[in-house]
Amino acid sequence: MKKLGHKTIIIGIGNNGRQDDGLGWSFLDLINEDELPFDLEYRYQLQIEDAELISKYDNVIFVDACKTEIEEGYDLYPCLPADNYSFSTHALSPETILYITNELYNINPNAQILAIHGINYELEIGLSSIASKNLKRAYKYFKDKIASKYFVLTKNY
Amino acid sequence: MSNRKLVIEPVTRVEGHGKVTIKLDENGKVEDAFLHIVEFRGFEKFIQGHPYWEAPVLVQRLCGICPVSHHLAAAKAIDQLVGIDPDSLSPIATKLRRLLHYGQIFQSHALHFFYLASPDLLFGVDAPAEKRNVVAVATENKELAKKGILMRKFGQEIIKALAGKKIHGILAVPGGVHKTFMPEERDYFLDGKEIPNIDTMIEWSKEIVDFMKSYHAENAKWIDSFARYPSNHLSLVHKETGALELYDGRLRSIDARGKELMNIADIEYSYHFKEAVEPWSYLKFPYMKEYGRENGWNRVGPLARINTCTHINTPLAEAERKIFKAYTKDFPNNMTMHTHWARLIEMLHCAELMKELLLDDDIMGNDLVRKGTTRNKGIGIIEAPRGTLIHEYHTDDKGLITKCNLIVSTTHNNEAMNRGVRSVAKEVLSEKPEITEPMLNQIEIAIRAYDPCLSCATHALGQMPLIVRLEDYQGNIIDEKVRS
Numbered sequence: 001m002k003k004l005g006h007k008t009i010i011i012g013i014g015n016n017g018r019q020d021d022g023l024g025w026s027f028l029d030l031i032n033e034d035e036l037p038f039d040l041e042y043r044y045q046l047q048i049e050d051a052e053l054i055s056k057y058d059n060v061i062f063v064d065a066c067k068t069e070i071e072e073g074y075d076l077y078p079c080l081p082a083d084n085y086s087f088s089t090h091a092l093s094p095e096t097i098l099y100i101t102n103e104l105y106n107i108n109p110n111a112q113i114l115a116i117h118g119i120n121y122e123l124e125i126g127l128s129s130i131a132s133k134n135l136k137r138a139y140k141y142f143k144d145k146i147a148s149k150y151f152v153l154t155k156n157y
Numbered sequence: 158m159s160n161r162k163l164v165i166e167p168v169t170r171v172e173g174h175g176k177v178t179i180k181l182d183e184n185g186k187v188e189d190a191f192l193h194i195v196e197f198r199g200f201e202k203f204i205q206g207h208p209y210w211e212a213p214v215l216v217q218r219l220c221g222i223c224p225v226s227h228h229l230a231a232a233k234a235i236d237q238l239v240g241i242d243p244d245s246l247s248p249i250a251t252k253l254r255r256l257l258h259y260g261q262i263f264q265s266h267a268l269h270f271f272y273l274a275s276p277d278l279l280f281g282v283d284a285p286a287e288k289r290n291v292v293a294v295a296t297e298n299k300e301l302a303k304k305g306i307l308m309r310k311f312g313q314e315i316i317k318a319l320a321g322k323k324i325h326g327i328l329a330v331p332g333g334v335h336k337t338f339m340p341e342e343r344d345y346f347l348d349g350k351e352i353p354n355i356d357t358m359i360e361w362s363k364e365i366v367d368f369m370k371s372y373h374a375e376n377a378k379w380i381d382s383f384a385r386y387p388s389n390h391l392s393l394v395h396k397e398t399g400a401l402e403l404y405d406g407r408l409r410s411i412d413a414r415g416k417e418l419m420n421i422a423d424i425e426y427s428y429h430f431k432e433a434v435e436p437w438s439y440l441k442f443p444y445m446k447e448y449g450r451e452n453g454w455n456r457v458g459p460l461a462r463i464n465t466c467t468h469i470n471t472p473l474a475e476a477e478r479k480i481f482k483a484y485t486k487d488f489p490n491n492m493t494m495h496t497h498w499a500r501l502i503e504m505l506h507c508a509e510l511m512k513e514l515l516l517d518d519d520i521m522g523n524d525l526v527r528k529g530t531t532r533n534k535g536i537g538i539i540e541a542p543r544g545t546l547i548h549e550y551h552t553d554d555k556g557l558i559t560k561c562n563l564i565v566s567t568t569h570n571n572e573a574m575n576r577g578v579r580s581v582a583k584e585v586l587s588e589k590p591e592i593t594e595p596m597l598n599q600i601e602i603a604i605r606a607y608d609p610c611l612s613c614a615t616h617a618l619g620q621m622p623l624i625v626r627l628e629d630y631q632g633n634i635i636d637e638k639v640r641s
Contacts, residue, residue, distance in 0.1 A: 051295075103299070
């Protein structure tokens, strides 16, 4: 049963059966190995019930693979609520989930998106070498960041 | 106006990827309409050569919405390969599997009603496309949305408690289950401290059925007539009593007026069914051999189940079934949009069944696995949320799968969905000077009533932009719209 242990939840989005699409999950695996004090959730895609889940937290970080090339190989940026939902599917973006959390529960958690660049998305298990390198960089950056007293998500997590 | 062809691709707010082609003649009259299932199918083939015990784990990967159904249908078949028929499974294992199954149907029905169907019902078929989605439902009907979220969550938590995770977890093993329920797990669903408890689920399920009845009363003309056509109805029923049965029973089919067409042991299905193919779809068309391709097809799913059963063995759902049946004077209900109503009665039934099992101390017992004499053939049939689901496996003497046949609910409903598309196309599109987006949405609504899982039916992955294509009779594109 889910016990809400921490004030920050990190949601890894993706599918490790699709090569670099598994970056979000791999990131959570690293946190698990290091036993960092966050609640973790693995998702193939975000759905509306995740709005209820994140309403229980002060902070949320969405970690996902991205196809756009990034100089550092990763990017951590604020996630702001937006009702930019897709017409045709019930899979929702982090911004939309945040918007629904705000609408339904009148709560607006501090949210960020960690995008990690991947290049291969075919039906195969295993990250590409570029994605693996970007994952290591992103994770090092994240660990350095949470150790910093200036990092907003480190407050009381 | 020249002959032309309208294409809706893909159909939206269904699971998977399909497209609809509507052929108009030179006067703009609908000549014909087809639902094409264009995903590729491969599971039956690539499971060959794998050990039989992998089937319940592998085959559930067909789907992210109803993996539990595939897991359990495969498990029932694999039980037979280790010599265990459904009646020989330990009562504890049976109860745990049933609890998992009811949790799955409960969450799947909640997903369909709140996320996929309710935008059409709440905002109307001609509401702007950008409004017909779950986010608009959530923002404009907050209390309904909150309940929908928590009802789906309850079912998913049941699945997680039993199978380890919400999607693609594992409970069943050959001849039983690998885990029992712990007292603290049971308390989680009963005490209401962390999530609303099972009594609240029953109460909310009843509220949603009441909502549907009110909605029907206000919109009876449309709901009763939309995509209405006669059909046979097929489902499992209880072996002795004929009651609604979701996990294990006999296969019963009735015609549109209630005459019984078939009542057989489930494992005899292959002697009674054939599958036809059409060049324009990867999805097959199952039918009862005895009645032929034209007359032997069935609807499956909630509407069919409420039609074929003699009663429901939980009190609140049975009371609702009686009201539902009274509307058609006890004759089978052939009104496609009443599938939503039937689905909600089943949701209430599953909530009642979950309560019965959660209060049963057997679910914390330890007689979990049994073994018998191995065989080379196993057939597992259950009622998945969308209808009758059939798994059949053959193995060699080393236990490697040599043959697999899957007939999923959406495949049974293939002919029914095509009839629905044709019926609505002729009703709303014929001889209209302009084809509007709400008209196209009505075609999709006829399909959506079946809650089809096209990924299950053909087993594919893919992205789903929507392409609406207008072609002349030679296939030349004269108009195209894309939405994503």
